[in-house]
Amino acid sequence: xxxxxxxxxxxxxxxxxxxxxxxxxxxxxxxxxxxxxxxxxxxxxxxxxxxxxxxxxxxxxxxxxxxxxxxxxxxxxxxxxxxxxxxxxxxxx
Numbered sequence: 063x064x065x066x067x068x069x070x071x072x073x074x075x076x077x078x079x080x081x082x083x084x085x086x087x088x089x090x091x092x093x094x095x096x097x098x099x100x101x102x103x104x105x106x107x108x109x110x111x112x113x114x115x116x117x118x119x120x121x122x123x124x125x126x127x128x129x130x131x132x133x134x135x136x137x138x139x140x141x142x143x144x145x146x147x148x149x150x151x152x153x154x155x
Contacts, residue, residue, distance in 0.1 A: 066092055070099040074107070081112035081120045090122050094130055101133040108134070 069075060075096070085093060100106055112120065114135070121127035 066095060070096055070104075072104065074105045075100065076107045076109070078109045080108045080110040081117060084120050085122050087122075090126055093121070094126050097130050097133050102137070106134070114140075 097106070110117075114131070117131060118124065118127040121130055
């Protein structure tokens with residue numbers, strides 16, 4: 063709980079590689095709590111290679127996924143990047 067409280071109070075939270083694995087019950091509840099407490103108060107950036115349409119499956123339980131995504135997407139600025147991975151481009155060089 064101390065760690066969740068600390069995360070919730072950060073001015074900016076960056077979640078990188080979101081969706082690499084499905085959330086279990088504990089992770090889903092913690093994620094919901096963090097997003098709920100930050101909603102409308104602090105900035106959150108989520109980077110993912112998984113399209114948003116696949117986030118329901120990763121989050122798991124439909125009702126909680128709806129609640130989380132509603133809070134995240136409500137006032138979000140979405141940036142979709144297309145093209146080859148920069149890591150692959152650099153490796154070729």
